[in-house]
Amino acid sequence: MNAPQKKNLPAKERRNVTVEAVVDLAGSTNPDSITTAAIAKHMNLTQGALFRHFPNKEAIWQAVMKWVAERLMARIDKASEGIESPLETIQAMFLAHVAFVSEHPGAPRMMFGELQGSKTTPAKRMARTMLKKYAARLNDLIEAGKARGELRADLDSEAAATLFIGTIQGLAMQSLIAGDMSHMAEDAPRVFAIYRRGIIAEFEGEKGE
Structure with a gap:
């Protein structure tokens, strides 16, 4: 379904609407096959109108990666706000x-598409930077959890952070293959429970038994 055309929007809002349209389009279309013509058609615009806000397709993709990074981190920040326990913060971030x-669903498709590409584009560099910062944040939380005795003292923090991200990516891939992203939300609590059992301190595990 094409997005409704919105006229006379400020430039910044028009760019945001374009980015959201691309993410929406990527949810049902292979990102590699999305052209500026397809984006314009999806938005009921001309390509000329699209290029008034973005000089080229590469600039659109870079804006999409920025949108994904900012929205995802804002969602995580809100979910973990006010939680003192590193372990509970990690769980809130996961969910x-x-x-x-x-x-x-277009967000992981765009991310995977960029990271798998052979060219080093601005969008790909942005995706890598986001993942690096995300992993660093997780690593800090895991170290804090070890210091508080919530997590195993011998836990490999870097490996645990990698597994956290990889688990979410795996859930996303399976849901995309199944064609039903609701599977992710349904499976997430059970999957995290397994991850949690592998990282918690022994006494924490005993309390849950």
């Missing part, structure tokens, strides 16, 4: 991340 991807 918030899954919820975001479930609501915006």
Whole structure:
């Protein structure tokens, strides 16, 4: 379904609407096959109108990666706000991340597409930077959890952060293959429970038994 045309929008809002249209389009279309003509058609615009706000397709893709990074981190920040426990913060991040991807299936498709590409584009560099910062944030939380005795003292923080991200990516891929992103939200609590059992301190595990 084509997005309704919105006239006389400020430039910044028009760019945001364009980015959201691309993410929406990527939810049902291979990102590699999305052309500026397809984006313009989806938005009921001309390509000329599209290029008044973006000089080229590469600029659109870079804006999409920025949109994904900012919206995802904002969702995670909100979900973890006020939580003191590093372990509970990690769980809140996991569920918030899954919820975001479930609501915006085009986001992981765009991310995977950029990271798998052979060319080093601005969008690909932005995706890598986001993942690096995300992993660093997780690593800090895991270290804090170890210091508080919530997580195993011998836990490999870097590996645990990698597994956290990889688990979400795996859920996303399986849901995309199944063609039903609601599977992610349904499976996430059970999947995280397994991950949690692998990282918690022994006494924490005993309390849950």
